[in-house]
Amino acid sequence: MEHKIDLEAIGSPQADAMAHAISTCVHCGFCLPACPTYQVLGEEMDSPRGRIVLMRGVLEQNLPLEEATPYLDRCLGCLGCETACPSGVAYGELLSSFRAHTQDKRKRPIADQMAHMMASQTLPFPNRFRWAALLGRLAKPIAGIFPTPIRAMLGLVPSRLPDSARLPVFTPAKGVRRGQVGLLAGCVQQVLAPDINLATVRVLSENGFDVHVPVGQGCCGALSMHTGDAKMARRLAAVNLDLFPPNLDAIITNAAGCGSGVKEYALLFRGDPLEAKAAHLANRVQDVSQFLDSIEMISLKPLEKTLRVAYHDACHLAHAQGITSAPRRLLRQIPGLELCEIPDGEICCGSAGTYNIEQPQIANTLGTSKAKHIASLGVDVVAMGNIGCMVQIRNHLAKLKPDKVAIPVLHTVQLLDRAYRNE
Amino acid sequence: MLSPFIAKLSEIYPDARLLTHDAGLVSYESDGLTAFREKPIAVVLPESADEVIRTVRCCFDSHVPFVARGNGTSLSGGSLPVKNGIVISMNRMNRILRLDPVQRLAVVEPGVINLNVTKAAASHGLLYAPDPSSQSVCTIGGNIAFNSGGAHCLKYGMTSNHVLGLKIVLPNGTVDTLGGESLESIHPDYVGMFVGSEGLFGIALEITLRLIPKPEVYRTVMCAYRSLKAAGDAVSKIIASGLLPGAMEIMDNLSIQAAEAAVHPGYPLDAAGLLIVELEGEASQVDEEFKRLHGLIEASNPYFFKEAKDAFERQQIWKGRKSAFSAVGRLSPDFIVQDGVVPRGRLGEALEEIQRLSKQHGIRVANVFHAGDGNLHPLILYDGKQKGALHHAELLAAEIIELCIRFGGSITGEHGVGMEKRTYLPKMYQPSDMESMFQVRRAIDPTNIANPGKMLMDGDAPALTTSGMHPLEKAGVISRE
Ligand SMILES: Cc1cc2nc3c(=O)[nH]c(=O)nc-3n(C[C@H](O)[C@H](O)[C@H](O)COP(=O)(O)OP(=O)(O)OC[C@H]3O[C@@H](n4cnc5c(N)ncnc54)[C@H](O)[C@@H]3O)c2cc1C
Ligand code: SF4
Ligand code: SF4
Numbered sequence: 051m052e053h054k055i056d057l058e059a060i061g062s063p064q065a066d067a068m069a070h071a072i073s074t075c076v077h078c079g080f081c082l083p084a085c086p087t088y089q090v091l092g093e094e095m096d097s098p099r100g101r102i103v104l105m106r107g108v109l110e111q112n113l114p115l116e117e118a119t120p121y122l123d124r125c126l127g128c129l130g131c132e133t134a135c136p137s138g139v140a141y142g143e144l145l146s147s148f149r150a151h152t153q154d155k156r157k158r159p160i161a162d163q164m165a166h167m168m169a170s171q172t173l174p175f176p177n178r179f180r181w182a183a184l185l186g187r188l189a190k191p192i193a194g195i196f197p198t199p200i201r202a203m204l205g206l207v208p209s210r211l212p213d214s215a216r217l218p219v220f221t222p223a224k225g226v227r228r229g230q231v232g233l234l235a236g237c238v239q240q241v242l243a244p245d246i247n248l249a250t251v252r253v254l255s256e257n258g259f260d261v262h263v264p265v266g267q268g269c270c271g272a273l274s275m276h277t278g279d280a281k282m283a284r285r286l287a288a289v290n291l292d293l294f295p296p297n298l299d300a301i302i303t304n305a306a307g308c309g310s311g312v313k314e315y316a317l318l319f320r321g322d323p324l325e326a327k328a329a330h331l332a333n334r335v336q337d338v339s340q341f342l343d344s345i346e347m348i349s350l351k352p353l354e355k356t357l358r359v360a361y362h363d364a365c366h367l368a369h370a371q372g373i374t375s376a377p378r379r380l381l382r383q384i385p386g387l388e389l390c391e392i393p394d395g396e397i398c399c400g401s402a403g404t405y406n407i408e409q410p411q412i413a414n415t416l417g418t419s420k421a422k423h424i425a426s427l428g429v430d431v432v433a434m435g436n437i438g439c440m441v442q443i444r445n446h447l448a449k450l451k452p453d454k455v456a457i458p459v460l461h462t463v464q465l466l467d468r469a470y471r472n473e
Numbered sequence: 474m475l476s477p478f479i480a481k482l483s484e485i486y487p488d489a490r491l492l493t494h495d496a497g498l499v500s501y502e503s504d505g506l507t508a509f510r511e512k513p514i515a516v517v518l519p520e521s522a523d524e525v526i527r528t529v530r531c532c533f534d535s536h537v538p539f540v541a542r543g544n545g546t547s548l549s550g551g552s553l554p555v556k557n558g559i560v561i562s563m564n565r566m567n568r569i570l571r572l573d574p575v576q577r578l579a580v581v582e583p584g585v586i587n588l589n590v591t592k593a594a595a596s597h598g599l600l601y602a603p604d605p606s607s608q609s610v611c612t613i614g615g616n617i618a619f620n621s622g623g624a625h626c627l628k629y630g631m632t633s634n635h636v637l638g639l640k641i642v643l644p645n646g647t648v649d650t651l652g653g654e655s656l657e658s659i660h661p662d663y664v665g666m667f668v669g670s671e672g673l674f675g676i677a678l679e680i681t682l683r684l685i686p687k688p689e690v691y692r693t694v695m696c697a698y699r700s701l702k703a704a705g706d707a708v709s710k711i712i713a714s715g716l717l718p719g720a721m722e723i724m725d726n727l728s729i730q731a732a733e734a735a736v737h738p739g740y741p742l743d744a745a746g747l748l749i750v751e752l753e754g755e756a757s758q759v760d761e762e763f764k765r766l767h768g769l770i771e772a773s774n775p776y777f778f779k780e781a782k783d784a785f786e787r788q789q790i791w792k793g794r795k796s797a798f799s800a801v802g803r804l805s806p807d808f809i810v811q812d813g814v815v816p817r818g819r820l821g822e823a824l825e826e827i828q829r830l831s832k833q834h835g836i837r838v839a840n841v842f843h844a845g846d847g848n849l850h851p852l853i854l855y856d857g858k859q860k861g862a863l864h865h866a867e868l869l870a871a872e873i874i875e876l877c878i879r880f881g882g883s884i885t886g887e888h889g890v891g892m893e894k895r896t897y898l899p900k901m902y903q904p905s906d907m908e909s910m911f912q913v914r915r916a917i918d919p920t921n922i923a924n925p926g927k928m929l930m931d932g933d934a935p936a937l938t939t940s941g942m943h944p945l946e947k948a949g950v951i952s953r954e
Contacts, residue, residue, distance in 0.1 A: 051507050052807060052857035073858075076802035077507045079546045079610045083586060092565045093492070093518060094500035094545070107499050117496040136735040137802030 051075045051102070055109045063321035064147030068109060071144035075102050076137050084134035086398045087124050090415050095121040098131035098141055105148050115152055122148070124412060126405050127276055128398035129369035142370060143317055149278025217244075221251050221261040228258035228345070229299040234290070234312070234335065236305045237269040239437040246437065249467035250304045250338055256470050257348050261302075264293040270303075272311020275318055277408075283311075283318055291327045294334070301331070304338040304463055306436035310370035337367060338463050339435055343376035350469045353386035359465070360390045360429040362420075362443065364436035365398045377435055377462045384469045393423045401442035413442070421446035424457065433462050478535045479515055482559075485527050492516040501560045504547040508809070508863060509892055513540070513554035520565050522582075522640070522678040528561055529676065530646035538922045541676045543584060543612030548810045549891030551619060551671055555926055561676065563614050569593050570679070577684040578637060578654060583614030583677045590682065599684040602629035605887070606795040617677050620669035622887040624720035624794065627845035628753075629685070631887065633668040638681035641667060643674065644918035654681055671889050672924035674917050688719070688753035692763050693787045696775035697744030701725050701828065701840065704746030705821035707773035708844040711750070712817050714769055716762060719753040721845035727804060728797045728841040728852070735800035738793030739786075741777045748775070748844070749790060797841040798852065804839070805854035807863070809870050812888035813877030817847040826876055827851055834869045848886030849877070875900070890928040898928070 053072050057065045081098040082088050094100035104121055107113030125145060132141050217235060231254060239246055251261045267290055271283035294301055303309040312335045315328035322328075336344075359381060367373045381389055400406060400416030420443060424432050432447075434440060440459050447456040460468075475483065482491055492498065493515050502510040514537075519525045532539045538558035545552050554560050566582040569590065573579070574597035579590055587608040590601045604623035605611055611621065617639070622631040629635070638652035652664035667674055698704045704723050711721065724732065724747045729740045740747055752759045752766060770778065781787040801808055815823040824840065827849075831838040839852040851873055855866035874884050874897055884890070884897045899907055914929055915921075 073806040074802050076505075076799055076808070077503060077545075078505055078607070078799040078802075079544050080607070080796070080799050082544055082610050093497070094516075094562070095496055100500040103500055103502070104496055107496075113495055113499060117494060121496060136732075136796035136799035138735065138800075139802070 051077055051106070053106050053110060055106070059111075060109060060151070062147070062151045064143075064151065064317065067140065067143045067317060067320075068105070068147050068151070071140045072102060072106050072109075074137055074139045075099070075135075077103075078137070080136055081131035081134045081139075081141075084130040084396060086126060086128060086130065086400070086416055087412060089397065090412055091124075096124055098135075098139075101125055102139070102141070102144065105144060108152070109148075115155055119152075124409055126365070126398050126400070126412075128365035130365065130396055130398060133369045133372075133396065142314070146275055146278070146280075146314065147317065150275075150280035153278040153280065217247055217251065217263045219263055219265055221255050221263075223258045223260045224255050225348075226258050227260065230260035230262065230297070231341070232262045232264065232294045232298045232301040234270060234301055234303040234305075234308060235263055235267050236303070236308050236437070239305050242441065243437060243461070246304055246461045246464060249461065249464045250302065253342070253463055253466050253470060254302065254338075257342070257345065259299070262295060262298065264295075266293060270308045270312050271318070272308050275311050275314065276307075280318060284322065284324075287312075287315060287318065287328065288324060291324060291331055294331070298334065300336045300341050301334045302338050302341055303335055304435065304461065305438075306337065306364040306366035306371070306373075307438055309335060309337045310366040313371065337371060337373055337376075337435065339367070339377040339380055340371075340373050342380055342463075342466070347380065347383060348470075350384045350466070351472050353384060353469065356386050356388055357384075357431060358388045358390060358427075358429040360392050360424055360427050360432045361462075362392055362399065362424070362432055362434040362439060363395055364434050364439045367435045368396070373435075377433075380462060380466060381433060384465065387465075387469075390427050390429055392420075392427065394419075395423075399439050399442050399446075401436075401438040406442055417442050417446035418450070421450045425450055429457060431458050431460055431465065433460050433465050435462050437461075476514075478531070478537055481531050481535070482515060482517060482528065485524055485531070486517055486519075490518040490520070492518070501542065501545070501554060501562070504542075504545040504550060504552040506548055506550045506553070506810075506891070506893060508807075508857075509550045509553050511554045511556060513558055513560045516560040516562055518562050518565055522566070522642075525561060525563075525566075525676055525678060526642045526646065526648055528559075529642050529644065532559065532922055533644065533646045533920065536920055536922065538925050540924050541583075541614065541618070541672050543615030543618075544586070544610050546607045546611045547615065547619065547891060548812065548888045549885070549893040551889050551891040551924075551927060552615070553892055553927075555924065558922075558925075563612065563676070567612075572597065572684075574599060574684075576654065577686075579682045579684055581613055581680050581682060583617070583680060584612050587611050587613060587616060594684045595687065597684075598687050600687040601635065601682060601684055602626070603632045603635055606798060608795070613680055613682070614677050617668050617680060618670065618672045619887065619889040622843065622846075622848065624722050624749075624751075624791070624843060626887075627721060627843065628717055628719045633665055635683045636664055636668055636680060637683050639664055639667055639677050640679035641675050641677050644920070644923040648678070652681070656683065669889075671891065671928045673914055673928060675923055688755075690756045690759050691719070691751055691753045691787055692759055693749065693751040693781040693790055694766070694770070695740070695747055695749050695777075695779055695781075695790055696770055696773075697741040697777035698746040698748065698773075698775050699744075701746040701824045702821040703773065703775075704748045705824045705844065707748055707770065707775075709818050709820055710773060711766065711769050712845070714765065716765055716769070718750050718762075718766070718845065720749070720751045721843075722749040722794055723747065723840070723842055723844040724749075724794065724797060725840040727837065727839035727854075728801065731800035731803050731839070732793040732797045734803055735796045736789070736792050738789040740793055744777065749794060751787075794841070798850070801839050801852050801854070805837070805856065807855050807857040807866075808839075809853045809855070809866055810888070811849065811851045811853065811870050811873055812885050813849050813851075813874050813882060814884075814886045815847050815849060815877055815880045815882040817845075819880050820844060820847060823849065823876065823880055827873055830869060830872055830876070834865065836866060836869050838869070838873075843886070846886070847882065849873075892927055895926075895928055895930050898930075 088097040104118040271287035274283035315332040319325040319328040399420040400413035406413035542552040563584040566584040571580040855862040
């Protein structure tokens with residue numbers, strides 16, 4: 051698509067990336083059916099193609115930013131459009147650069163601002179988030195008095211928090227030592243589901259890898275990056291750049307959102323003195339499923355009875371990192387496990403980082419529809435590789451049949467861990 | 474202050490479905506041909522036929538032009554807004570109202586996506602045959618307007634062969650039903666007249682589609698040649714032998730590269746021409762045909778030959794082909810998609826001529842096309858940021874189209890005339906033919922509000938020379954109540 055963007059006037063280090071993405075788009079619309087917001091809202095402004103046109107308008111200074119903002123805020127950043135686009139438009143780079151570029155210039159309604167602030171100031175910090183979650187639990191009964199976005203936040207707070215479990219700084223390999231890896235501990239997940247990290251450590255060690263979890267790790271910055279707070283994202287990310295020993299085989303993450311965020315560090319730090327270091331870290335990071343799939347896994351014990359499992363593609367794994375077959379191959383290695391595909395599986399569950407906090411209605415529609423698709427399969431468990439999706443899907447499965455025990459939601463690595471431990 | 478016209482629309486639509494703010498309007502500025510942009514004065518998002526009818530009446534009363542839009546994938550400016558007009562976006566009317574496997578038909582709303590009809594039919598062992606490359610996005614309404622085709626139209630015909638009946642609203646707001654539930658009709662072929670009318674005869678509200686039994690088996694092969702002409706000649710030979718494959722497609726090296734980068738279908742990257750042929754039907758018959766096809770292909774001397782060994786490989790081959798247009802976006806920031814037809818016997822010759830023109834102008838041309846019916850799609854690559862590049866590309870496009878006319882073909886196979894080719898229409902038709910077209914158009918849309926300026930140039934429009942009842946009125950098809 052032609053554009054008349056004045057790159058110099060934009061002056062942001064990401065200007066080239068934005069202009070390039072826009073000119074690669076041929077306006078063919080192949081991304082429309084892949085876009086969850088287009089499916090729900092059915093208007094061009096809420097489609098990838100429309101959003102690219104809106105961003106072009108703003109960057110060309112033909113369209114006021116406030117006009118475009120509501121539609122860009124509604125974008126999940128799920129990157130379903132990137133997977134669907136034959137022309138190879140780097141929509142993700144365009145969106146995050148655009149959000150970063152316009153972050154300081156935009157105005158949002160007060161309630162949204164508060165929700166955004168609460169989310170961005172608490173989620174990335176495990177201790178703050180733990181406190182907020184505890185306070186949130188107390189506020190739940192009076193949730194009705196808060197504006198919708200804040201009510202939605204409270205809805206996400208689990209009624210019981212798992213005990214905060216400490217991760218060992220070092221776990222030695224079991225059996226023959228095959229190598230050593232680091233683990234990116236993540237922030238939200240460490241509060242909501244510490245078992246995922248523990249399971250990851252156990253599975254890696256079971257497979258012959260020493261696991262280092264360096265102390266002093268903070269949030270990887272992905273959440274802030276996602277909402278356009280590039281400064282905050284860089285500040286958070288910088289903390290982790292020097293922590294990992296240089297001789298690791300890989301740095302493992304088990305949260306798709308973090309993995310895809312870290313893999314974007316080169317763009318985030320473009321033009322920054324830390325650019326080279328950030329890009330180096332990005333190259334070392336692998337999703338746990340990607341890593342386990344690349345090694346020969348120690349064989350798993352057969353299950354006692356057949357377990358029907360639906361695998362849900364987290365957008366930040368499938369669309370952002372192109373990882374779809376690795377986790378499926380891993381699960382199929384559990385003898386007795388039958389894998390099912392979720393209808394309309396490419397469509398986002400509505401979780402997408404802080405989305406369910408900032409756009410509760412759309413998130414709700416998508417969550418409900420995802421839960422219905424999963425429930426239609428009659429599976430015993432649903433597995434996935436991202437904490438955000440887990441929270442969202444668990445909530446919506448529970449809402450679907452409040453009187454019944456909902457289908458358990460597990461991380462892929464938790465299933466592997468249980469299979470190793472014969473649970 | 475709302476203009477009185479917008480105020481009238483706001484009686485039909487809630488705020489969220491009547492767009493008049495900038496962000497809403499710029500999003501609908503273009504279709505798949507982005508060289509043209511025009512901001513409408515409003516966009517409406519109807520959810521029922523009744524809303525569409527009321528909107529058209531409103532436009533008729535206020536003399537405001539309207540353009541129907543499906544999913545905006547037209548490549549000829551068909552759904553480009555018109556100046557001071559509105560866009561009626563049909564994409565929310567996307568229900569399949571009825572699917573009757575016994576009578577083999579489906580009744581659908583116009584905004585339903587082509588592939589969704591195909592999917593729904595498949596669960597009954599049936600097929601909706603027209604399969605434009607854009608089938609995962611484009612709507613049946615858009616297909617109707619453009620009489621869209623696809624790879625498999627070689628055997629089954631274009632959209633018009635698969636539409637049984639239509640409920641339409643004419644530009645004056647009258648509602649009518651054309652055709653019915655069977656292909657035979659005692660009336661003239663009004664359905665055939667509406668299909669392909671590019672939005673000039675009003676809006677389709679409900680469409681009855683013909684479904685056919687799904688072929689029992691498919692056998693799909695791809696073969697690569699050292700020259701594009703050799704691939705074209707192979708097609709001419711296959712056609713001449715009397716074989717009628719389900720589809721025959723050719724891609725040139727640039728399109729192969731682009732498609733391979735986009736979806737990795739496993740195409741040979743060094744081929745100058747890739748020919749895809751698909752046979753389909755009953756197993757015994759297909760096997761018989763395959764032997765003949767194999768002989769013909771062998772005689773054509775490809776340096777690479779491969780048959781899809783399972784459904785997945787077949788799907789990959791097609792996915793590559795169907796992504797090709799958009800994938801060319803990887804090679805060039807801008808391009809014009811041409812859509813001309815040449816007689817199938819002269820395919821090889823035409824391709825050589827296009828290559829010669831491309832060299833002469835120093836402009837890259839990618840070719841990907843429905844070879845079986847001689848429908849060429851040269852993609853003329855240019856960089857819109859370079860001064861004069863678009864103009865130069867348009868000159869080459871014009872030469873290619875003139876070549877098609879000279880060879881005894883047509884200026885459009887399936888993408889329609891739209892904005893892009895309206896100046897060529899008079900080159901293909903006699904003045905008296907053009908005159909008749911204008912007369913029909915005037916009779917159906919006397920106030921010139923249905924997608925005006927597309928297909929038929931306004932300026933050239935001869936004055937209305939007939940008076941009295943229009944033949945369609947006499948036949949009771951339309952009325953002026
Ligand atoms: C990558 C790509 C590949 C393509 N491949 C093919 C192909 O193989 N074969 C082919 O034939 N075309 C192809 N096309 C062109 C295009 O997809 C078709 O013309 C398609 O039919 C347009 O459908 P749409 O829903 O996008 O309609 P739009 O582009 O929105 O509209 C097209 C025309 O239909 C009219 N219209 C829409 N809805 C209605 C209605 N309800 N009643 C009356 N008029 C209506 C509009 O006014 C306009 O004139 C391709 C396009 C792209 C981008
Ligand atoms: S599929 Fe890609 S090229 Fe086509 S409109 Fe969407 S983003 Fe643009
Ligand atoms: S990232 Fe997801 S929500 Fe946003 S435009 Fe792309 S497909 Fe739509």
